Each structure stands twice: as structure tokens, then as C-alpha cells.
Amino acid sequence: MNQKTIQKLNLFFSGLVTRYAENEALFKEIRFSFKSGLKSFPGKVEARDGLRYHFKGAAETLGMKAILDRVLAEAPAYDSLKLIYEERGSVMEIEADDRDVRVKNREITAEPAKLPETSPLLNRTYLINHQKARALLTELDILTQDGKLRNDKIRKYSQIDHYVEILQKDLEKFRNAKHTVHVVDCGCGKSYLSFVLNYYMTEVMKIKTTFTGIDISEKVIETSRQMADRLGYRNMTFIQGDIRTLTTRQRPDIVMSLHACDTATDLALNFGIRNKADLIIAVPCCHAEMNRKFSYEPFESMLKHGILKRRLADVLTDGVRCLLLEQEGYDTTIMEYISPLETPKNLMIRASRTGRRSDRAEAEILNLILKLNYAPALYRYLNDLDDPSDETFAEHESE
Structure with missing residues (x-):
């Protein structure tokens, strides 16, 4: 030349x-x-x-x-x-x-995936496109190696795509960020949703991102590391450790938690609040602590029925979490993530930081604590009222 x-x-x-x-x-x-x-x-x-x-x-x-x-x-x-x-x-x-x-x-485009004729995917446009995201969906075992959709994974595919659909407007706020957006997955387990969000934010929305997954189990952390390596997702880091004591080098912009058991969800919410994350997303799982410890005299005749007490504990736990997020300066919503026919763990808490604390929410929280004769976990963590080391930061179920 x-x-x-x-x-x-x-x-x-x-x-x-x-x-x-x-x-x-x-x-x-x-x-x-x-x-x-x-x-x-x-x-x-x-x-x-x-x-x-x-x-x-x-x-x-x-x-x-x-x-x-x-x-x-x-x-x-x-x-x-x-x-x-x-x-x-x-x-x-x-x-x-x-x-x-x-x-x-x-x-980059991929070869079209081979979909069953009876698949509902044929009648729906998916954000996580089965053609362009073929490598990701194959790694997540939703597609076979030869590009066929697994019939037993259609529901899983729909769930992860719906997760992205729900968050789409929230993620748009980060599109023009002048810094690399940092996402932290607390109790990440196999990190399915982190991988999916990584794909969507990086390759579809063109947002520069880094992801940190944290879990107490070295086994699932190693599994996630291997998956990231096979996919070439070099903007992901996985850390074995306890969210109660771990800190990340970069302030998290987004903190997420999927199906963290009982007070592990509270630890994840506390992590997000303490780090002033701009967006906190949690899909809680189990509400055993409140069920064990709260009492409310006017309802005693009804709460003797265990199933009613458990259901009320579920509502109270997530309601208090939303109030505490509002108190700490977050615009908070709670919604059905997926149909309760598919799983009872179907509520999603979304909180966007405004920076404006709510005195009203704080007064309501104190009133509830007095009436329930119990201070919920997130309230204690935020106010350092006890040592969270007596709680177990449970792993996610493997999803």
C-alpha cells in the first residue's frame, strides 16, 4: 500500500x-x-x-x-x-x-431464532429481541444452541422482557448521563436480570454502563462470572460478600434486588438509600420477620388465623418500605410485576430519588411503629438501631 x-x-x-x-x-x-x-x-x-x-x-x-x-x-x-x-x-x-x-x-444482527408455531411470541413484539439477543438468550437457556425457543422457558422469557418493559421509562432518564451508569444487583444469584438489563442498556439504548453483582454464595458468583466471560460482557463484576459491609468503588446509580428473602430486601433498600442511588428496584420475597413480631390489639380476634396474619404482614411490610423510601426522599410506586397466578412473589417496588425528604411519611412511620408495637427491619437499618449481623442475608432463589 x-x-x-x-x-x-x-x-x-x-x-x-x-x-x-x-x-x-x-x-x-x-x-x-x-x-x-x-x-x-x-x-x-x-x-x-x-x-x-x-x-x-x-x-x-x-x-x-x-x-x-x-x-x-x-x-x-x-x-x-x-x-x-x-x-x-x-x-x-x-x-x-x-x-x-x-x-x-x-x-450486529443474529440469525433468526426458530420459534414454535404455537408460541405467543409470534403475536408480540419483545424488547429483548430473540434475533438480536440470541447469544444472551442462549446463555440464559431460553433458546437452544440451534436457536429454538424452549417451550418450558416461554414464561421466563415473557417475565424478563416484561421487567425491562416496566423499567423502560426509568432507564430513559440515564440515556444522556455524562458518566458511566453503575448498576448494583444485591443478592444477585444467577444474575439473569442483570444480564438482560446489561444487554438492553448497553446494546439497545447505547447507555455506557457497569454492573456489580453481590451475593453471599461463592458458587453463584462464580457461575455469573463464567456466564459474563462466555458472553464477553466485560463491564460486569461479581463479588462474593455481604451487602451489610461491602462498599463499591463507584456510587451506584441503580440498585436492584429480585426475590431477596425476608429482611434481605430491606438490606438492599438500605444499601440503595445510604448510597443515594437514583433508582431503586426491588421485587420482595417472603415477609417472615413482620409476621413473627408485630401485634395490633384491635385485630387480635382476626389475627389468630395464621393465614390472615401472614397476608397482613405482607401488606404492612411493603407498605412500610414505601413510606420509608418516601421519608428518605424517593418518589415511590408499588405495582404487580407479573400475574399472581404465576407466582405470589409478584410485587415490584420502584423508587426514584428526588432528594426531598417527607416529614409526613416520617410521622406516619412513627405512628405505625407505636401501634404495631414493632420497628420494622428497614427502619432499624436506616437508624442504626440494632446490628444487622444477627440477620441472615439470604441468597436469591436460582432464577
């Missing part, structure tokens, strides 16, 4: 170095091929323990600038170059020869 082409390549490669520095966590690989006459000389760069540069049978670990400098230094000896720079969700193609340098950007 002539000197004019080399100079143009140098300019485009400078842009790639900048792009990589800004989107390092999204980088997947570079594939390139030089041509001389009829012969091709392929090479590649993969993200594995740094960047590994492969060419002419040799492999080195180098920085992105050094790698592209190597490619540029090889270019004069060949007739042409085709280089493909791939990130999650997009590809840049550079073709160079003595005539010119041509650049093309395109979105």
Missing part, C-alpha cells in the same frame, strides 16, 4: 485507539487480513487477560495503540487490508488499498 493510504489508515487507527479507551468494556475483538496477490494473511486481537495480538503464528499481549501500530507497520508490504473492529452491538469495517481507505459502521 502506498504512503497516502498509510497516512489515512493512521488517522482512522488514532480514532480507534480513542474509541477503545472510551468503550473498553464493550470491546470484543479485531479481525484483520492482509492480501498480497492471491494470498491472504489473517490476524486477530482478542480480549483475554488484556489484549492478545495474533499474527504470523506469534501472539503477544499489547495495548491497543501498540497493536494498531504493528498493523500499520505491516501495511506497506501488502496490497490491501480488511480490518473488522467489533464491539457489543456494533462493528466498524475498514478496507484499505492503493486507491483509498473505506470505513463502514453497522449494527
